[in-house]
Amino acid sequence: MTDVPATMFAWRKHRGNPEPVWEEIPVPEPGPTDVLVKMLASGVCRSDHSLLTLEKQAGWFTDKWTLGHEGCGKIIKFGSAINDTKFKIGDVVALHAVPGCNGADCPECTRDLSQICERGHHSGIGQDGFYAPYAATDIRSLALVPEGVTPAEAAVATDAVTTAYHAIHRRGEVKPHETVFLFGLGGLGFNALQILKNIGCRRIFVSDIRQERLDEAAALGIPREDLVPVGVSPTQWIEDNGHAATVDTVCDFVGTHQTFDDAQDIVRRGGKLLCIGSLDTENTIHMKTGTRKRLSYIFSYGGQVPDLEVVLKLVAEGSLRPQVEEKTLKEFPTVLKDLLDGKVKARVALVHE
Ligand SMILES: [Zn+2]
Ligand SMILES: [Zn+2]
Numbered sequence: 001m002t003d004v005p006a007t008m009f010a011w012r013k014h015r016g017n018p019e020p021v022w023e024e025i026p027v028p029e030p031g032p033t034d035v036l037v038k039m040l041a042s043g044v045c046r047s048d049h050s051l052l053t054l055e056k057q058a059g060w061f062t063d064k065w066t067l068g069h070e071g072c073g074k075i076i077k078f079g080s081a082i083n084d085t086k087f088k089i090g091d092v093v094a095l096h097a098v099p100g101c102n103g104a105d106c107p108e109c110t111r112d113l114s115q116i117c118e119r120g121h122h123s124g125i126g127q128d129g130f131y132a133p134y135a136a137t138d139i140r141s142l143a144l145v146p147e148g149v150t151p152a153e154a155a156v157a158t159d160a161v162t163t164a165y166h167a168i169h170r171r172g173e174v175k176p177h178e179t180v181f182l183f184g185l186g187g188l189g190f191n192a193l194q195i196l197k198n199i200g201c202r203r204i205f206v207s208d209i210r211q212e213r214l215d216e217a218a219a220l221g222i223p224r225e226d227l228v229p230v231g232v233s234p235t236q237w238i239e240d241n242g243h244a245a246t247v248d249t250v251c252d253f254v255g256t257h258q259t260f261d262d263a264q265d266i267v268r269r270g271g272k273l274l275c276i277g278s279l280d281t282e283n284t285i286h287m288k289t290g291t292r293k294r295l296s297y298i299f300s301y302g303g304q305v306p307d308l309e310v311v312l313k314l315v316a317e318g319s320l321r322p323q324v325e326e327k328t329l330k331e332f333p334t335v336l337k338d339l340l341d342g343k344v345k346a347r348v349a350l351v352h353e
Contacts, residue, residue, distance in 0.1 A: 004036070004076065010066045010132030011332050018053045020067060020131075020333055028128065028136035032081035035139050037095065040151035041349045042130040043070030043324070044335050045159060046187065051125065052336075060118060061126030067332075068131035069097035069124030070349075072145060072154035082139055092145045094154040094312060095130065096162070096305050097123040099141035115166075115302035130155075131332060133352055143308045146316035152324045152349035153315055156187075160347050161311045161322050162303030163276065164192040164253075168199070170307065171300040172249055172274040176200040179246050181234070181266055184253035184277055185213040187347045192251055192276075193217060194320045205243065207234050207259075212345065216323075235265040245269070253277045257284070264289045272296045326351045 008027050011020045030036040048067055051057075075091045078084075087093065099121075100106070100114025108117040123129040123137055145154040168174050180201045182193055185208040196204050197220065206217050207228040214227045228237045238244055248271050250263040255277030263273050264286050273295060285297065303311075314320040323346035327335050335348045 004134065008133045011068065011329070012064055012066050013052055015061075015063045016055065020052060020336075023064075025066070025132070027134045030077055030079040030136040031138075032079045033138055033140075034079040034136045035075050035082070035087070035093075035142065036077035037071070037073035037093065037135050037137060038076050039071060039073040039130055039133055039135055039352045040092065041072045041155040041326075041351050042068040042329070043152075043156040043159060044332065044339060044348045044350060045070060046339060048336055049340055057126055058118065060122060065124075065126060066128040066130070066132050066135075067124050068129040068350075069122075070155045070159045071095035071097070071123065071130035071135060071137075072151040072158075073130075073135065075142075076134075079139070084139055087139070087142060087144070092151065092154070093142040094145050094158050094308060095123065095135070095137050096141040096143065096158050096303075096308055097125060097129065098302060099138055099305055102140060112304075114304050131329060131350065133329075141305065143305055143312055146312055148316045148318075149312060152326050152351060153322050154312065155349045156322045156324050156347045157311050157315060158308055159302075160187045161191045161315070161320065162308045163300070164188045165195055165311050166303030166307045167274055167276045167300035168192060168195050168251065170303075171298050172251065172272060174199055174201065174249055174251075174274075177202055178248040179203040179205075179243075181205045181207070181238075181247045181250045181263070182253070183207050183234075183251065183259040183263065185210075185217060186253065187344075188276065189251075189253035190216065190346055191320065191322055192253055193220065193222070195314075196251070197221070198314065198319050203246075205238070205247070210342075216345075234262045238266050247271060249274060251276070254279055255283065256280045260284070261286075264293075264295070267293070267295060269293045270295075272298055275299045276301075323347060324349050328353075
């Protein structure tokens with residue numbers, strides 16, 4: 001094992017303080033089922049801002065903890081109880097922040113809901129995560145990073161891509177014969193677009209309020225005539241272009257009053273509304289629309305390690321390229337500010353020295 005220092009500097013959340021604290025803390029000792037990882041990259045997520053600023057949080061939140069819930073690193077030490085042969089020292093692994101506890105009596109893990117398990121460790125979500133040079137995490141959170149995938153891509157794959165994959169495949173069960181309308185081409189939505197393209201959906205209509213994002217969609221091969229022009233009402237556009245009653249599924253990666261209202265108007269009878277974004281914390285379900293069109297409202301949150309494994313394969317074979325810019329760990333506060341100001345086009349990963 002290479003020489004691991006006794007302490008390190010990390011970006012931490014202190015209860016009551018909305019600013020990230022650059023703090024010296026001990027390098028963690030891996031617990032019996034943990035691995036110690038030398039971090040290579042950590043993705044910055046919009047939810048880092050909510051985690052810093054919202055004080056009303058779940059019960060497992062500790063008073064001081066290391067931020068960062070999208071990680072990729074190199075295994076440098078195994079916990080005492082591990083005799084796993086799937087991984088070895090030196091392997092580059094993607095780290096899922098919430099692998100669940102896997103307990104035989106866990107109300108969530110026993111129902112295949114590991115991403116909302118309250119008992120397991122939550123890396124960078126109220127408990128120590130990845131904005132640090134080293135991290136300890138349960139071996140069940142690991143997915144091997146295949147050849148051809150950069151640490152930055154692997155880090156953002158753990159959340160931004162896995163969440164989109166889980167929503168579309170596992171929750172929405174979107175199929176090739178479907179016509180899909182996608183709201184939002186941000187950190188998650190652009191990955192969603194690539195996932196929908198991989199499925200081979202009959203047609204994909206796309207709406208975003210930024211022209212440069214629509215241009216990116218066009219560059220990916222989405223026909224210009226399927227992109228809703230900026231400033232045009234999506235409902236009106238669907239109507240005017242003869243697409244009324246053709247949209248089987250609306251994927252809402254935005255979740256504002258506008259997108260949620262439009263989604264209910266746009267979707268055909270018997271269709272699905274897949275809700276992932278939650279920019280507005282409350283939206284209105286139109287009961288008459290929902291019942292008379294016999295709609296399915298499907299919510300999705302996070303993803304699971306098996307989703308992450310599939311996603312990494314898709315990235316390795318080139319069917320999916322998460323857009324990611326690289327910055328350094330030290331730059332986290334500036335990156336977060338840029339993200340909130342809309343200056344980040346997709347995703348940023350902080351690369352560790
Ligand atoms: Zn996140
Ligand atoms: Zn659990």
